[in-house]
Amino acid sequence: MIEKLIYYLGFPFVRYALLVGVLIALCTSLLGVTLVLKRYSMIGDGLSHVAFGATAVASVFQIVSDTYITLPVTVICAVILIRSGKNTRLKGDAAIAMLSVGALAIGYLLLNVFSTSANLSGDVCSTLFGSTSILTLSRSDVALCMVLSVVVLAVFLLFYNKLFAITFDEDFSRATGVKAEQYNLLIAVITAVVIVIAMNLVGALLISALIIFPAISSMRLFKNFRAVVISSACIAVFCALVGILISILAGTPVGSTIVTAYIVLFAGIEIFGLITGGK
């Protein structure tokens, strides 16, 4: 098995896949802690469907590099969602659900009516679940993904303390002069960017897993913010590596294999918690 692995790692596209996968998992996990604690996890889910819709539109117009369509559309939707969900929690919830199924339905409809592709259901399936597309990444895809990941990481490191403050208590932060509105906007934009780059890895439907699982698993293990953030990052990198390697060796779809790795780890932590009698 080791030999087989070394053989595969000899190919540049496999190394790209590993690198991109780990970077994406890292970004989504860092962001996930904030999103889960701010009760924004559903926004991440909604946005991934929007990204699917945008990809469908891009493919109808036969735009090769669909990121240039998907990214701006998703960013705009993220900003609208975070703005509207602030005051009216319940309406915001419904708005997200509407946007999310709406984008899904219209995306599929457009693809069906206008698509020129010979293998429509294969295309849809790979946009939704990621399939093997990560193994066919080009050099420019990898470069774009790396740049975006570095930006996300830098933002997270530079604004770590501010993000903690507005996540823990937005009113207090605003009262003491932190521009919470701007940071919420920043979170919205980063979420959109991360979702668009993550779609290459796991597909639209499974992105929420990358956002939610590492954060929730870490919160079972640790009781302070810094430890939760660090552990999320570690869990994400570990599961992404394991998931991608298994998918290469066993020929399984990348996205669902990574998510399965997350689920197994989460279940393990839960069982460990039950045995040791933790809360």
Add this chain to the structure above:
Amino acid sequence: MSLISCKDLELAYEGRCIASGLNFQVEEGDYLCIVGENGSGKSTLMKTLLGLKDYSRGIITFGGGLRPDAIGYLPQQTEVQRDFPASVNEVVLSGCLNRCGIRPYYNRQEKEAASRNMERLGIEALARRCYRELSGGQQQRVLLARALCAADRLLVLDEPVSGLDPHATADLYSLIESLNKEDNMTIIMVSHDIGAAVRYGTKILHVSSRPLFFGKTEAYLDSEVGKIYTAKAGVVS
């Protein structure tokens, strides 16, 4: 010069005027209690003073070197905080954020300020504990320490004892009193507990659709509205 003075202030909530003609001043060393029934606009007034809400008419002036973003605020607990993984130290330190500006991390002075304030409130032993696992009274002390980090002249407290048991309530009130008397901290407390308001406050602002009373506590107890409300609350003066 007054720390805060409000002139003909009018407050609106979702476009509807809820209180108007508010005139009052907060002086250095005051312990001002804002009382009134639910929906009378006392929370809105507090949020307006903190700059969280806009007001529709009137003037608020900050004097005596008070920076509007250096007011220590003790908010009510939110739903998010109930399962938030944060250590006491992290929460208290986040009160220093308004001193950082664009600097991304806390410096030594800010860390010292945080531990000094934890010591002042007797929670230094809890520094590494998880915030959500503390008792209600301990959590309020943590948030109070954070408020002290943000400001050292004026504290604004929003229903600080709601949800606390009688013992923790008495503890917190005497802690606030000592901050006011010994550290010369100016206090603005929003409360529906009128008994505590007249016992601890040196000044009372009673808001309703129109301001019912502003002045010293003794005068409030003698006033028409003060007599009615303290009698309702069963306060023996």
